[in-house]
Amino acid sequence: MDRINDRYLKENQVAENGLLDRRLFLKKGLQFGVITSLASTASLVSAKENDDVLKKKSSDLTWMHEPGMPFSTYGQPSKFEDNVLRYPSVNEAVPGNGVSWTPLHLMEGVITANGLHFERHHNGVPQINPKKHRLLIHGLVKKDLIFTIDDLLRYPMQSKTCFIECGGNSNAGWHSQPSMSEAGYFNGMASCSEWTGIPLSVLLDEVGTSKKAKWLIAEGADAFAMQASIPIKKALDDAFLALYQNGERIRPENGYPVRLIVPGWEGVLNVKWLHRLKLTNRPVMARNETSRYTELQPSGKARMFTFVMEAKSLITSPSAHMILKQSDLYQITGLAWSGRGKIKKVEVSADDGNSWAEAELQEPILDRAFTRFRIPWHWNGKPAVLKSRATDETGYVQPERKKLVMERGRQGFFHYNAIINWRVDGDGFVSHVYDKDETKKTDSDISIDSDWD
Amino acid sequence: MIKMKQKRLILILVLIAIGINFLFARSANTPRLGQEVTPEEVAARDISIFPDGEGLPEGEGSVPEGEKIYRAECMICHGKNGFGHTADQLAGAEMSLTGEYPEKTIGNYWPYATTLFDFIRRSKPMNAPGSLTNNKVYALTAYLLYLNELINKDEKMTALTLPMVEMPNQDGFINIYEMETTHQ
Numbered sequence: 001m002d003r004i005n006d007r008y009l010k011e012n013q014v015a016e017n018g019l020l021d022r023r024l025f026l027k028k029g030l031q032f033g034v035i036t037s038l039a040s041t042a043s044l045v046s047a048k049e050n051d052d053v054l055k056k057k058s059s060d061l062t063w064m065h066e067p068g069m070p071f072s073t074y075g076q077p078s079k080f081e082d083n084v085l086r087y088p089s090v091n092e093a094v095p096g097n098g099v100s101w102t103p104l105h106l107m108e109g110v111i112t113a114n115g116l117h118f119e120r121h122h123n124g125v126p127q128i129n130p131k132k133h134r135l136l137i138h139g140l141v142k143k144d145l146i147f148t149i150d151d152l153l154r155y156p157m158q159s160k161t162c163f164i165e166c167g168g169n170s171n172a173g174w175h176s177q178p179s180m181s182e183a184g185y186f187n188g189m190a191s192c193s194e195w196t197g198i199p200l201s202v203l204l205d206e207v208g209t210s211k212k213a214k215w216l217i218a219e220g221a222d223a224f225a226m227q228a229s230i231p232i233k234k235a236l237d238d239a240f241l242a243l244y245q246n247g248e249r250i251r252p253e254n255g256y257p258v259r260l261i262v263p264g265w266e267g268v269l270n271v272k273w274l275h276r277l278k279l280t281n282r283p284v285m286a287r288n289e290t291s292r293y294t295e296l297q298p299s300g301k302a303r304m305f306t307f308v309m310e311a312k313s314l315i316t317s318p319s320a321h322m323i324l325k326q327s328d329l330y331q332i333t334g335l336a337w338s339g340r341g342k343i344k345k346v347e348v349s350a351d352d353g354n355s356w357a358e359a360e361l362q363e364p365i366l367d368r369a370f371t372r373f374r375i376p377w378h379w380n381g382k383p384a385v386l387k388s389r390a391t392d393e394t395g396y397v398q399p400e401r402k403k404l405v406m407e408r409g410r411q412g413f414f415h416y417n418a419i420i421n422w423r424v425d426g427d428g429f430v431s432h433v434y435d436k437d438e439t440k441k442t443d444s445d446i447s448i449d450s451d452w453d
Numbered sequence: 454m455i456k457m458k459q460k461r462l463i464l465i466l467v468l469i470a471i472g473i474n475f476l477f478a479r480s481a482n483t484p485r486l487g488q489e490v491t492p493e494e495v496a497a498r499d500i501s502i503f504p505d506g507e508g509l510p511e512g513e514g515s516v517p518e519g520e521k522i523y524r525a526e527c528m529i530c531h532g533k534n535g536f537g538h539t540a541d542q543l544a545g546a547e548m549s550l551t552g553e554y555p556e557k558t559i560g561n562y563w564p565y566a567t568t569l570f571d572f573i574r575r576s577k578p579m580n581a582p583g584s585l586t587n588n589k590v591y592a593l594t595a596y597l598l599y600l601n602e603l604i605n606k607d608e609k610m611t612a613l614t615l616p617m618v619e620m621p622n623q624d625g626f627i628n629i630y631e632m633e634t635t636h637q
Contacts (some may be wrong), residue, residue, distance in 0.1 A: 013454075015561050066516045091519055091537035091539060091540075092539060093529075093530050093540065094530070094539075094540075094580075097579065120575070123576065123579055123582065134488065135573070136495065136498055137487070138490070138495045138499065142493075144489065144495050145487025145488060145489060145490065146487060146488050146489075146490045146494075147487050147488070148488075151486040151487070151488075152486075154484050154486060155483065155484050156483065156484075195516060202483050203487070203587070206483065206485050207487065214629075217501055219500075219501070220454060223576075223579075223582045224575070224576045224582065225500065225575035225576060225582070225583070227575070231634075232628060233466055233634075275498075276498055276499070278499065278501055280503075282503065284501045284502070284503055285503070285504050285564065285565045285567070285568055286501075286568065286571065286572070286575075287568050287572035290563060290564050290565065290568055290626075291557070291559075291562060291563050291568070294626060296550060296555060296557065296562075298551065299551070300549070300550040300551040300625065301625055301626065301627050302550075302562075302625055302626050302627070303626075303627050303629050304626040304627060304628050304629065305628050305630035305631070306629045306630075307630055308633075309627075326569075359549070411555055413552075419547075444554055
């Protein structure tokens, strides 16, 4: 039974088809309907169901009648959360080449747990002994210097909470048919952590950068010897060497013992397992900045050095593979981020983009970091299409898919940041759809699916 | 009133002085723990190769030698004649870059020939990266350029000849970073 009456709706609706005033979050007694998931047995339990559990006899609560588990030296998630996992997608011939996606649709808040941070490796995760790892800075400098990890740990550090997003995130969006994966499993090559380390400017000052130095070539100590060219301007502006991730030393799969953080720019530039920085007057034109991480346009020309990850947003709940139990009040929530700065606003539509309402943004809103948005929504039980649209502090507005595809074609592979539609059908089942006039049948998407080296 | 103003002025001057001091002291106060390294040590680690040939080592390789190495080390993933398999197609594009399903190969997409040497030497083969000698890398580079009809079968690749290879798509890229920074 729907608890929401017409009068309540009339008083609080701010956009068509049941989007309600975000200020309702400040009022007490707001209670949301049940959303279950196709993929898992775990359900997001409503407040009401919780109450029912507490009212049951305490004898049902067996854990109250026997001592619990002992202390642990390193905590693990509850065994009842064993469905909250990264989703690996790898090259069958080279198991260390591929990605694993962050399950954004199963998470809340803005920080990505370290064990769930997305991965993109080109040839496996090196098991680096920090005692044997050194960082060389050389090239157009007064003197070439090399640093041990113990040296680096002695520098004054700073922290920045920021997202890292792979340039190839959401690439299924270029396909002619909408991806049928869960939200995180095609948009979760993006994660957000508090990174702690040393501003690059400090070490560049120590080596004495030549005025001729315009680029920095960063190289990792993995089996791919990943290298990337980064403008020195950005390096001096806000790039840093991270040694810690969310308070602990960086995980091996995220670059242990030291990685580069280039806030807001393509993930591939945030070189993991960093062991060499060469200052030069020009980019090196590496394979991963020419053959890959460039975007072929319909004209036949390709965009190159498209460093900034433009503003994007994504409703994480309700999202694909979830089911709304009945007509009721629901919380729409999701994430927004921009490589150009802070998120200024996120608008949500429940009527296919005809009307929009501003969502509540969770404070603090940080520069180049995930920003959580929420808005209450009354689902009337009829089919509806949900959209979210981010605007960043530069005024950039996340584009509709139609506009992005018109400008860039469908062969660019990288930098897909269009608005994502979730369709709720009459049974409450949520799936990914394109705008009605966009879906056309084509035979194959093979050429843009294969991103292996 | 005058006293208040004076106090304020002194406070402002003190704050400015602290600020200036902080600015100048900043770099001097950070630890300076980097160890100097010899040019030989740098050379042993520096494997980056630039489009003009900077960084290319001595050595040479021919197309027939390269074909042998390709068959032994690369074909399993990249397919016969570079037509692609579990890994990228490297040659033999049939669809142009403006076709509906363009095939991006070395011959029709890669802007610089030197990138091939750099990439093969640092990353390939995937099961034993860095195991190929410079001569073998030159040979493979020659074979792949030959497959893409960019050099003749009898041309050898060396530090001198490789940067001279003309890549058809060298002007096929728009430098977005440069565009954005010059328009700012």
